[in-house]
Amino acid sequence: MTWISVILLALVAFAIAAVVFRLDRSLWTSLAAALVFGLAGYAWQANPDLASAPKSAERTANEGDFDIVEQRREFIAERERSRANGLITADAMARRGRYVEASEFLSGVTNENPRDLESWLALGNVLVEHSDGVLTAPALYAYRQAATLAPAHPGAGYFLGVALIRQGRFMEARGIWAEALANAPEDAAGREGLEERLNRLDGMLGAMGELQATQGGPPVAAPTE
Structure with missing residues (x-):
């Protein structure tokens, strides 16, 4: 369950950068590679049972x-x-x-x-x-x-x-x-x-669909008008 949450978080981070922040398409591959690297680091060092730190009441x-x-x-x-x-x-x-x-x-x-x-x-x-x-x-x-x-x-x-x-x-x-x-x-x-x-x-949805099709997973629903 933890891995599902982590992968979803990575996808959300990619979507926000690529779609909301309008990251240049030429950098999408680099961002994806960085997120994959982060997932690898999580797999190596993460400790899901570690207690979280208190959240600050104010952010800037x-x-x-x-x-x-x-x-x-x-x-x-x-x-x-x-x-x-x-x-x-x-x-x-x-x-x-x-x-x-x-x-x-x-x-x-x-x-x-x-x-x-x-x-x-x-x-x-x-x-x-x-x-x-x-x-x-x-x-x-x-x-x-x-x-x-x-x-x-x-x-x-x-x-x-x-x-x-x-x-x-x-x-x-x-x-x-x-x-x-x-x-x-x-x-x-x-x-x-x-x-x-x-x-x-x-x-982004099209790229996700192509990736899942390549890996033999269930396809992402195609966007419809």
Whole structure:
């Protein structure tokens, strides 16, 4: 069971780097080799029974977390930006890894103005980060509120897909991204980036399918429109 979790974690790490961070395709092979090397090191030295260290209550952006504030702004046009002071404070908290405090500020903003699209997206993002990438019910609710406010907006679908990728649910993420792209207007903020990431995800899924076919394993389901 431990090995299954470790391999899934490696796949998720590859997906995040290749798809979310848009790592150049020429470096995919090098990244895969590094992950395989890491798995070999785990097999040699790992001790699953070793007690874990306590987790720090606060993290900073330079510890490897991607900037959820900048990612959100990629999907928010100027006319859609929130003017709430609470969002500014929440962004500062989120960049310091203080996701609980950020969610409290954002909850205040959305309670005061339930039509604040950007704050709903920000709330979903900080709730996912607080749960270390797990898509919790409150985060899903925040994304659904954003989608209800703007059904054709790609932001909620994109971030929901990212959360699913971080859980290894690649085909679910692929379906949500494809639907979000199909519904988004041509001039929607972030649409071009979403399309590129969807193509990258398809490429990764295709490579995984080819590898499994070569090794005689069950094939990965082919992406469908």
